[in-house]
Amino acid sequence: TVMTQSPDSLAVSLGERATINCKSSQSLFHSSYNKNYLTWYQQKPGQPPKLLISWASTRESGVPDRFSGSGSGTDFTLTISSLQAEDVAVYYCQQYFTTPWTFGQGTKVEIK
């Protein structure tokens, strides 16, 4: 399953909205469980990734509510509602619907 993120990079002003898209080559929706098998990770420079969102829209404990995930099937979005300086990072989506589990190529978010 090929995961394609867009854009590859974006620059957003502090306090503005950042939107990252992730498209899967096949549906990630499992009808039996009514779930989309997609996660979002954040990786800051020099650090391991951090799990932000699982099941496409379930925010992990401790993740600020300015981060939200949406979408279903093949099209997903990570939204940062009001960009903060500490949100500068590379963001990855990953599907776990079918092995081999695959990541998107990453989207670099910077401050404009």
Add this chain to the structure above:
Amino acid sequence: EVQLVESGGGLVQPGESLRLSCAASGFPFSDYSMNWVRQAPGKGLEWVSYIGGSGGTIFYADSVKGRFTTSRDNARNSLYLQMNNLRVEDTAVYFCTRASTTCWECSQHWGQGTLVTVSS
């Protein structure tokens, strides 16, 4: 506190072998599935392998299938990655990760990684 500490990385020549270890602490190790994820220098993330809590279920990426073997020793709270017939393209930081409590396929906790360099 969950801690994952990888070790065993280093510089090897193509065709050689290396065994990575991940020492886990701060949680009931056998209750959680684990993954290996790698990241080539300056590149994105690549999932490598998954192992269930009992070790009975194992998955591999196509790029390492037949060359890498994942195992775990629940008595020692340790995860392993045996890497044989290494290739230049296996050069990466290898992360050990622990599953989330709500998503066994997801990587909630990550180690700092160990660098494997394959070069002649």
